[in-house]
Amino acid sequence: MKICIFGASGYVGSSVYVRLRSGSADEIVGTYLDDPAMSEGLYKLDVNEPESFSNFYKEENPDVVIWTVMSGPNEHKLTDQGLMHLITHLTPETKLIYISSDFVFSDGKGPYHEDDPTSTLPDDHTFSNYANAKVKAEHFIENELSNFVILRAGPIYGENRIGKLDERTDRLSYHLRSDRKVDFRDDLTRSFVHVEDLATVIEEMVYNDVTGIYHVGPEEKQSFYVFMKSMAKQLGYNDELVIKGSEEEKVDTEIPKDTSLITKKISEVSKVKFR
Numbered sequence: 001m002k003i004c005i006f007g008a009s010g011y012v013g014s015s016v017y018v019r020l021r022s023g024s025a026d027e028i029v030g031t032y033l034d035d036p037a038m039s040e041g042l043y044k045l046d047v048n049e050p051e052s053f054s055n056f057y058k059e060e061n062p063d064v065v066i067w068t069v070m071s072g073p074n075e076h077k078l079t080d081q082g083l084m085h086l087i088t089h090l091t092p093e094t095k096l097i098y099i100s101s102d103f104v105f106s107d108g109k110g111p112y113h114e115d116d117p118t119s120t121l122p123d124d125h126t127f128s129n130y131a132n133a134k135v136k137a138e139h140f141i142e143n144e145l146s147n148f149v150i151l152r153a154g155p156i157y158g159e160n161r162i163g164k165l166d167e168r169t170d171r172l173s174y175h176l177r178s179d180r181k182v183d184f185r186d187d188l189t190r191s192f193v194h195v196e197d198l199a200t201v202i203e204e205m206v207y208n209d210v211t212g213i214y215h216v217g218p219e220e221k222q223s224f225y226v227f228m229k230s231m232a233k234q235l236g237y238n239d240e241l242v243i244k245g246s247e248e249e250k251v252d253t254e255i256p257k258d259t260s261l262i263t264k265k266i267s268e269v270s271k272v273k274f275r
């Protein structure tokens with residue numbers, strides 16, 4: 001079997017790529033965009049480039065595709081071009097594992113079940129590009145494919161397989177190392193998921209025949225403030241340096257308040273015990 005990871009040099013993609021390469025007898029290929037690539041053997045590819053995408057895909061012809069590509073402000077382009085190129089090449093036998101986000105529930109009135117309706121943000125909102133592109137990507141996938149898994153995740157944290165930390169924990173450690181205060185908001189509620197737990201679920205999805213939409217993460221939901229305070233403790237820092245951030249917001253930049261996810265459904269098909 002051949003498994004292809006698009007975005008294999010990214011935070012999540014690296015973990016999945018290295019994990020599959022070390023633990024599987026299958027053929028694992030991966031792509032990156034910006035040098036340097038985070039792992040050996042990756043193929044440099046811009047998924048938005050139709051010709052190079054098509055050449056690469058026809059050459060590799062994978063049985064499973066894992067899509068961990070992300071490009072914050074250019075997410076619409078990634079969906080309209082990159083993901084569409086992929087969808088035109090996929091056959092019904094090829095399974096797509098797509099990593100989506102809790103931001104598809106941008107009205108922020110969670111917690112959310114898998115079958116709750118998604119929502120978009122006004123076009124001029126700061127987060128509209130990312131959030132709305134994820135909603136659109138999910139629609140494309142659901143309308144065009146049947147052999148797919150969409151895994152929706154809240155903020156992803158922790159050290160990945162190649163020793164990289166998420167940006168928030170990095171910021172936390174940076175401040176606390178030098179005994180400086182750092183603030184996180186207490187009015188934003190999320191389902192935080194460890195990068196290695198997510199990578200394990202992705203690996204399971206490669207080898208099982210589960211399809212559909214699943215929320216990943218623990219049962220517990222937390223605010224950024226509560227989560228980062230407990231993270232500070234876990235890392236051996238003085239958690240009193242973690243303080244509550246301002247909840248004041250400007251019009252058009254309001255952050256969705258509660259995008260937490262109900263994760264019961266994934267526990268029925270996965271052995272992962274989310275930390």
Ligand SMILES: NC(=O)c1ccc[n+]([C@@H]2O[C@H](COP(=O)([O-])OP(=O)(O)OC[C@H]3O[C@@H](n4cnc5c(N)ncnc54)[C@H](OP(=O)(O)O)[C@@H]3O)[C@@H](O)[C@H]2O)c1
Pocket residue numbers: 006007008009010011012013031032033034035037045046047048067068069070071078082099100101102153154155156157
């Ligand atoms: N991080 C989170 O907290 C979080 C939360 C919820 C959902 N997610 C989802 O999880 C997935 C992975 O996120 P991540 O945090 O691992 O993102 P990331 O670290 O930013 O990695 C994204 C990857 O996409 C690649 N990429 C971007 N534009 C590309 C293009 N035009 N052609 C080819 N490759 C391109 C980047 O390549 P280079 O690095 O080589 O340039 C990178 O490897 C995404 O779908 C994201 O929406 C993330």
